[in-house]
Structure formats: structure tokens, C-alpha cells
Amino acid sequence: MIVVTGATGVLGRMVVENLVRRAPDERVVALARDPQRAADLADRGVQVRPADYDQPDTLRAAFDGADKVLLISVPVPGVRLRQHRAVVDAARAMGASFLAYTSVAHADDTPMPVPDHERTERYIAESGLPYSFLRNNWYSEVYLPVAGQAAATGEVIGASGTGRIASAPRADYAAAAAAVLAGDGHENSVYELSGDSAFTKAELADLVSDLSGEPVTYRDLPADGYRDALVAQDVPAPEAAFLARVDEGIAAGGLADTPGTLARLIGHPTTPLAVTLAPAVRA
Ligand SMILES: NC(=O)c1ccc[n+]([C@@H]2O[C@H](COP(=O)([O-])OP(=O)(O)OC[C@H]3O[C@@H](n4cnc5c(N)ncnc54)[C@H](OP(=O)(O)O)[C@@H]3O)[C@@H](O)[C@H]2O)c1
Structure with missing residues (x-):
């Protein structure tokens, strides 16, 4: 079972749609603060579960049975580190075996004003959960x-x-996330993803x-x-x-940075x- 957080967000919805196309036999679960807003995904066979990072009780139920998890970073700097930690804790407590996180280019050494990503990566690595850091460059x-x-x-x-600026559109990053979630051998990987x-x-x-x-x-x-x-x-x-x-x-x-990793993961030029x-x- 693959669980995708932030499924009513722009990137999350694209990842879920990609997974449904790419892995039709896989059980895909979409997490949403307001499940009504994901009704179209439910119509397409995706299980939609309520999840609010500020209400940890909802998270345990949301990750029940989860194998692989995609944590899509939260938009609001400052509060999001606490929210990301709540997601990691719940996924780990519920026995997930893999967690992918949408981070930022060179999170561990970036001059960009987004320190929450490096802190979240560190928290995930220290949690012991096998991970993949999807270090997205800017969205086009x-x-x-x-x-x-x-x-x-x-x-x-x-x-x-x-x-x-080595940007790429969300659709390319979403395809890469789906490739990692649906594929094998991505444990403890760090992907610098850019146009x-x-x-x-x-x-x-x-x-x-x-x-x-x-x-x-x-x-x-x-x-x-x-x-x-x-x-x-x-x-x-x-x-x-x-x-x-x-x-x-x-x-x-x-x-x-343009290492070409995004194109390799999605199988075509960005x-x-x-x-x-x-x-x-x-x-
Ligand atoms: N690389 C870049 O250029 C760039 C640019 C902008 C953002 N970002 C990052 O990439 C992330 C994804 O991008 P996006 O365009 O998909 O953003 P988005 O459309 O704003 O999606 C964010 C998702 O997070 C969910 N969320 C926020 N607070 C939550 C909470 N307390 N509990 C549960 N869910 C919560 C939102 O739920 P609702 O639908 O209920 O609001 C939404 O589904 C952003 O959150 C941000 O961290 C990157």
C-alpha cells in the first residue's frame, strides 16, 4: 500500500494520478484534510483517508497498513517542521517500510532560505525509516x-x-515521485531533481x-x-x-545544478x- 500525503495539493494530486496510471494493481491511499476535495480520486478507485498534521490522532489511522509513504512538504515555513515530524512519527509507528520526502535542491548545503527541509531530512534519517529524499529544484x-x-x-x-535556475514543472517532479514509490531499490537514496x-x-x-x-x-x-x-x-x-x-x-x-537525475527517473527529457x-x- 502506497500512502500519499497532501493529495488535495497540486503536486500530491499529480503523484496520485501518476501512481494510478503506472501501478494499477497497487493499492493507493490519498490523505486529505478535507476528503470531500478528493472525491474525484475516490471515484477512480483511490482510497481517501482524512489526515491533518495538526491532529496526530488522525495520522495513525491514516497510515494503517502503509508500506510506502510519500510526505509532501507543507507550504507554511516555521510550523511545518513540527508537522513533518508528526507524519514521520505516525508512519514509523504504523510500520511503514519506506518514506519518500519532497525536499529542496542540495538541502544539506543550500543557500536558499528553506532550512526546514534539511531539518526534516535529518529527522527522517535519524528515525531509522528507509527513505528517499526527492530534492526538488524550483517549480517552473x-x-x-x-x-x-x-x-x-x-x-x-x-x-x-x-x-x-534549473526548474522543472510539477508534473515532472510528480512523475519522478511516482517512479520512486512504484519502483524498487530506492532505500536510503538522495535524488537531486532539476530541469x-x-x-x-x-x-x-x-x-x-x-x-x-x-x-x-x-x-x-x-x-x-x-x-x-x-x-x-x-x-x-x-x-x-x-x-x-x-x-x-x-x-x-x-x-x-543540472545533474540529469530527474530525466533519468522519468525516462525522458524534462x-x-x-x-x-x-x-x-x-x-
Ligand atoms: N520547489 C518549489 O518551487 C516549490 C514551490 C512552492 C511550494 N513548494 C513546496 O512543495 C509542496 C507541494 O507543492 P504544491 O504546489 O502541491 O503545494 P499545495 O498545493 O499548497 O499543497 C500542499 C498540501 O499540503 C496540505 N497540507 C497543508 N497543511 C496541512 C495540514 N496541517 N494537514 C494536512 N495536510 C496539510 C494541503 O492540504 P489542503 O489541500 O487541505 O490545503 C495540500 O494538500 C509545498 O507544500 C511546498 O512545501 C515547492
């Missing part, structure tokens, strides 16, 4: 609003300098220009200036500060950035 979809705005304003702003190629924000501007047919330039700012520019565009101050720190991490090379961004630019 992160740049959908950036591309849409750039097409409208003719400008991409940032503070990432010549730092490169086959990486782009700078200046190249992102060039791409939006190519897709839109209009001139688009990149304006590189100091991190504080980028944060202030985002606030001036009505981005909430904490999010603007986070995004500025993300760009500092990109400038330091945190998302640049989806080019242009394919993900084209609809937003044309809209």
Missing part, C-alpha cells in the same frame, strides 16, 4: 506570474545576478520576449532594492523579503521552460 510554475507580468510591462526584475537546463533571469526575460514578440529586459537590483520594488508592486512585505532572499540564494548558485510559460505569456 513559480515563474508563470513573473512571465505574465513581464509580457505586460516589458521588464523582469530580480536580485539573482547571473545565478541560474535538464538552467536559466538566468536575463535569459528568462529573453524567453518572454521571444514568446510575446515584444522587447523584455532584465533589471538586476540589490536584494533590498528588489524587496522594496516588490512591496511597491503590492507584494506583502514578508513575501517580498522572502523572494529577495530566494534571489540571493539563486545568485549564490543554490538552484543551478519539460522545457518555454512549454510551461507560453500560455501565461499569450494570455
Whole structure:
């Protein structure tokens, strides 16, 4: 039995759909805070169970009979380490034999402002549960609003300098997670998962220009200036500060690695950035 957490989230739903296609004979269980929102998955033969990381009682029942587990990281920094630990504890207590975790690129040595991933990885490793760390690079979809705005304003702003971003769309990461969950021999593995190629924000501007047919330039700012520019565009101050720190991490090379592991796991090249961004630019 394969249990997938966060199944009403964007990535979780894709993983469950992948597993149903890839391993039709496997029993797939989808965990959801609100099972009603996973009714379509239940219609397709997936067992949907309620699970709230803030209510540990729900977790034990959720992992009853679990063999393999996918823990999809929680969106909210700060609280999520406690929530991840609750999931690991419950999976282990209920006898799971394998836990995959969606982490971040080079979690143990990253300049990106996401320390919860390294702490979660350490907690999992110390739990004794056989694991696979799926160290996802950034989602290409992160740049959908950036591309849409750039097409409208003719400008991409940032503070990432010549730092490169090896993003891939969620669908590719979901396919990799399903391959690991449905396959064998992934115990105690660490996979650095990223797109086959990486782009700078200046190249992102060039791409939006190519897709839109209009001139688009990149304006590189100091991190504080980028944060202030985002606030001036009505981005909430904490999010603007986070995004500025993300760009500092990109400038330091945190998302640049392209080892080709994602393509190898999914069995085909990763989806080019242009394919993900084209609809937003044309809209
Ligand atoms: N690599 C990147 O570029 C990038 C970008 C953004 C996020 N991320 C990370 O990747 C994760 C998955 O991405 P996504 O797009 O699928 O995110 P998402 O759509 O926000 O999904 C997050 C899932 O976590 C569930 N969840 C949150 N709090 C919970 C709780 N207390 N108990 C049980 N479930 C809870 C949500 O449940 P509900 O459906 O009930 O809300 C949802 O199913 C994110 O959570 C974040 O950690 C990575």
C-alpha cells in the first residue's frame, strides 16, 4: 500500500494520478484534510483517508497498513517542521517500510532560505525509516506570474545576478515521485531533481520576449532594492523579503545544478521552460 500525503495539493494530486496510471494493481491511499476535495480520486478507485498534521490522532489511522509513504512538504515555513515530524512519527509507528520526502535542491548545503527541509531530512534519517529524499529544484510554475507580468510591462526584475535556475514543472517532479514509490531499490537514496537546463533571469526575460514578440529586459537590483520594488508592486512585505532572499540564494548558485537525475527517473527529457510559460505569456 502506497500512502500519499497532501493529495488535495497540486503536486500530491499529480503523484496520485501518476501512481494510478503506472501501478494499477497497487493499492493507493490519498490523505486529505478535507476528503470531500478528493472525491474525484475516490471515484477512480483511490482510497481517501482524512489526515491533518495538526491532529496526530488522525495520522495513525491514516497510515494503517502503509508500506510506502510519500510526505509532501507543507507550504507554511516555521510550523511545518513540527508537522513533518508528526507524519514521520505516525508512519514509523504504523510500520511503514519506506518514506519518500519532497525536499529542496542540495538541502544539506543550500543557500536558499528553506532550512526546514534539511531539518526534516535529518529527522527522517535519524528515525531509522528507509527513505528517499526527492530534492526538488524550483517549480517552473513559480515563474508563470513573473512571465505574465513581464509580457505586460516589458521588464523582469530580480536580485539573482547571473545565478541560474534549473526548474522543472510539477508534473515532472510528480512523475519522478511516482517512479520512486512504484519502483524498487530506492532505500536510503538522495535524488537531486532539476530541469535538464538552467536559466538566468536575463535569459528568462529573453524567453518572454521571444514568446510575446515584444522587447523584455532584465533589471538586476540589490536584494533590498528588489524587496522594496516588490512591496511597491503590492507584494506583502514578508513575501517580498522572502523572494529577495530566494534571489540571493539563486545568485549564490543554490538552484543551478543540472545533474540529469530527474530525466533519468522519468525516462525522458524534462519539460522545457518555454512549454510551461507560453500560455501565461499569450494570455
Ligand atoms: N520547489 C518549489 O518551487 C516549490 C514551490 C512552492 C511550494 N513548494 C513546496 O512543495 C509542496 C507541494 O507543492 P504544491 O504546489 O502541491 O503545494 P499545495 O498545493 O499548497 O499543497 C500542499 C498540501 O499540503 C496540505 N497540507 C497543508 N497543511 C496541512 C495540514 N496541517 N494537514 C494536512 N495536510 C496539510 C494541503 O492540504 P489542503 O489541500 O487541505 O490545503 C495540500 O494538500 C509545498 O507544500 C511546498 O512545501 C515547492
